[in-house]
Amino acid sequence: MFKCGFYVLLLGGVANGFVYNKVGAPTNAATFVSIESQRCALNSNDESSFSRESFGKILASSALTCALVFGGSSMALADGQTKDFKLPPIDFSDKSRCSFNSSAMGQANAARDKLYDLRMCDLSGKDASGFDLSGVIMTKTNVSNTKFVESQFSKAYLHDSNFDGSDFTNGIVDRASFKGSSLRGTIFTNAVLTGTSFEDSDVENADFTDAYIGDFDIRLLCKNPTLKGENPTTGADTALSVGCGGFKK
Numbered sequence: 001m002f003k004c005g006f007y008v009l010l011l012g013g014v015a016n017g018f019v020y021n022k023v024g025a026p027t028n029a030a031t032f033v034s035i036e037s038q039r040c041a042l043n044s045n046d047e048s049s050f051s052r053e054s055f056g057k058i059l060a061s062s063a064l065t066c067a068l069v070f071g072g073s074s075m076a077l078a079d080g081q082t083k084d085f086k087l088p089p090i091d092f093s094d095k096s097r098c099s100f101n102s103s104a105m106g107q108a109n110a111a112r113d114k115l116y117d118l119r120m121c122d123l124s125g126k127d128a129s130g131f132d133l134s135g136v137i138m139t140k141t142n143v144s145n146t147k148f149v150e151s152q153f154s155k156a157y158l159h160d161s162n163f164d165g166s167d168f169t170n171g172i173v174d175r176a177s178f179k180g181s182s183l184r185g186t187i188f189t190n191a192v193l194t195g196t197s198f199e200d201s202d203v204e205n206a207d208f209t210d211a212y213i214g215d216f217d218i219r220l221l222c223k224n225p226t227l228k229g230e231n232p233t234t235g236a237d238t239a240l241s242v243g244c245g246g247f248k249k
Contacts, residue, residue: 087137087157090119097121100128103135124162165233185232193217198224207231208241218243 091097098121119139127147134154141161148168156176163178167187175195183198185205192212197220204226213221221227222244229238 087119087139088115090117098123100126100131100133102131102133187231187233189234202226204238205229205231206238206241207234207236208238208243209234209236211241213242 097117100123101116103116116133116136118136118141120141121138122142123146124142124144125146126143128151129147129149130151131148132152133148134152134156136153137157138161139157139159141158143166144162145165146163146167148166148171150170151168152171153173153176156173158176158178158181160180161178162182163186164182164184165186166183168191169187169189171188171191173188173191173193173196177197177199178201179197179199180201182202183206184202186203187207188209188211189207190210191208193208194212194214194217196213196217199220201224203221203224206227208221221242222239227239227242227244230236231238231241
């Protein structure tokens with residue numbers, strides 16, 4: 001039933017301190033050791049003696065490990081799509097906190113050596129073109145008229161912030177959430193917007209020309225009542241730039 005070469009991922013997938021609803025080999029070391037060691041210990045016994053009680057113990061131990069991993073104060077990632085995500089207090093004593101810092105650890109998993117917290121920062125009019133800002137947390141952050149040309153945002157938490165007039169041309173915004181943010185006049189020309197949420201955001205006068213957006217995400221975006229107007233910089237019609245012609249609101 002259990003073989004040492006077969007990885008069982010309990011309680012969803014675990015990677016870099018986050019849970020993903022899929023099956024595969026866990027990459028979080030603590031969870032991997034907990035599950036793998038117990039699985040192999042079971043394998044050393046007669047498989048026919050495997051019981052509900054034994055399996056329950058594995059689940060309980062794995063759940064405890066996950067709690068320890070997720071509950072740590074040193075969590076360095078923020079999953080933009082996780083609902084009811086509990087953020088730690090802002091460290092206002094860190095005077096260098098409000099600055100753009102490109103990650104050198106790889107965009108795919110938004111890995112960083114510490115929490116990238118830009119909450120309540122004023123970075124309007126700055127140039128962060130080409131930066132890897134994956135894993136960033138923004139709440140009540142002012143990045144209006146900021147250049148994010150060819151920048152990368154993976155698993156970014158971008159809630160209730162001001163992105164008015166910002167430029168994401170050729171950028172990659174993957175599995176991020178702009179929930180409650182203002183994106184009036186923002187440019188997303190030729191950007192990749194995969195798995196990104198614009199729930200409750202204001203996208204009036206934004207330009208999505210040639211942006212890559214999945215069909216499901218387009219349907220959701222086309223239902224946004226603020227999807228109207230014309231971009232003041234490019235002149236593009238907002239609704240037409242998304243391609244809402246074939247979708248009913």
